[in-house]
Amino acid sequence: xxxxxxxxxxxxxxxxxxxxxxxxxxxxxxxxxxxxxxxxxxxxxxxxxxxxxxxxxxxxxxxxxxxxxxxxxxxxxxxxxxxxx
Numbered sequence: 159x160x161x162x163x164x165x166x167x168x169x170x171x172x173x174x175x176x177x178x179x180x181x182x183x184x185x186x187x188x189x190x191x192x193x194x195x196x197x198x199x200x201x202x203x204x205x206x207x208x209x210x211x212x213x214x215x216x217x218x219x220x221x222x223x224x225x226x227x228x229x230x231x232x233x234x235x236x237x238x239x240x241x242x243x
Contacts (some may be wrong), residue, residue, distance in 0.1 A: 167192075 169177070181191040221229075 177188070177191060181188060184191070186194070
């Protein structure tokens, strides 16, 4: 079973008002709202890091023109077999 830790946070009243309105509209508790917000933030940060690593790797070793040509021909062959209607 996952351990749950209780924490206290301080927010400006304006932000808390927005949070309260949003969470009431969604039917979430405060805990659910903040858990979802944090999970979303962490997932976005992880995705940005993966994208950044991909870009750095591609910049170090870009594809060769032969690879681009092969991918183009493979995609063209596959798409030509699709029943476009």
